[in-house]
Amino acid sequence: MPDPRALLFQPLGVPGSGRVRYGAAMALYRDGAISAEVLEVYRIASAHDARDPLEGLRDRGLPLPAHPGQEPLVKALYLAARDYLLTLDHPGAAEVRAGLPADPGSEQAVTARTTAVVDRWLGPALQAMGDSQRPLAQAIGAAAGQLEWAPYSGYPPDEIGPQFPAGHAAASIMGGAAPFAARDFDLGLFLIAPHVLYRDHNHAAPELYAPLTGPHGWRFGPGRPLILKPAHQPVWNPPHQPHLTKVGRVPFLCLFVWTKDVNLLAKVIPADDWPGLEEMQLD
Incomplete structure (x- = not known):
């Protein structure tokens, strides 16, 4: 057939x-x-x-299909992502570098899947990256249709709130079930729709967020102030550090890296100000 x-x-x-x-x-x-x-x-x-x-x-800003005989677009994305990540200065730089080989090895077959969030917001997010990161944006756009996009399903719905489950998607590039295999390491893309609140949470995995769009709001513990951070300012979360993201006017798109303990689930940390943050719209 x-x-x-x-x-x-x-x-x-x-x-x-x-x-x-x-x-x-x-x-x-x-x-x-x-x-x-x-x-x-x-x-x-x-x-x-x-x-x-x-x-x-x-x-419509929708993902373009990849021809079966095309050049290896996911490998080109991996290399572009690696080049970008290795330019960033943050406390976990050595851990991230250690998990990103120059040659990621043979590509594994994955089931390409998309979601409504990806179809609606990936195009605007890539446009928001601007000319300074145009090669990386082009690599993401070219390979997006070959990735397996899905929401993170580890949170109880009543804890993570109404906005996040249908307002985000992620796709692994390197990891246990990703196009490029890695043991206890995960590199991927993370997309969140505008104005969505990703409630306070933490996890055992050390984590790098490398935001490609911005500004977006961040805080690092319930009750702490919301801090606006621009695109291309890395956020390093040590193990179990609480963190929250409030997306601004443009979609949130980032490269993420978990450097170990990737199979341990994240947990929501209760806070009493979520309703106000969910209603808030950042300028």
Whole structure:
């Protein structure tokens, strides 16, 4: 049976090619590999064999599909992310560097998946990165459709609150079940929709946040003040350090690294001011 991903790239203008592309998109949608929003673009384009659905995806800021025969886009993303992370100065720099080899090894097969948050907000987040990090933004955009995006499911819903579960997604680049294998180490992308509150929490894993957009609000313990930090200012969380993120007007997009204890779950830390923070909108 032909690979549906290859059928997405039927030549434009060939009679019936619009329907073939849409049929392939339907198969990928049933497998959870593309979202309903992406499928709708292919449905609209299917009525015109010469209409390029990729233009519709770009116009809506949706992830572009990767051709099965393309260059290794996820490896290019890994290398771009590594280059960026190694420029950052923070207390965990040596730990992060130790887990990022120049050659990540052979790429493992993962099930590419997207979410509504990724489809809606990844494009605006990449645009917000600006020209200074354009190569990294392009690498993220090119590889996003080959990653397995999903929300973090370790928090009890009544503790993490109403905004965060449907307002975020993450995708591993290197880790136990990632495109590049690593033992007790995780590198990935983390996306949160505008204005969402990621409540106070902590975990055993030492963690680097490398924000690619900003400003966003941070605090490091319930009751402590909210601090605005710009893009490209790294945040290093030692083991068990409480931290909270309040997303600003632009989507929050970061590279994250957990350097050990990656299989130990994060825990929510109670605080009494969450309702006000969830209603707040940062300027």
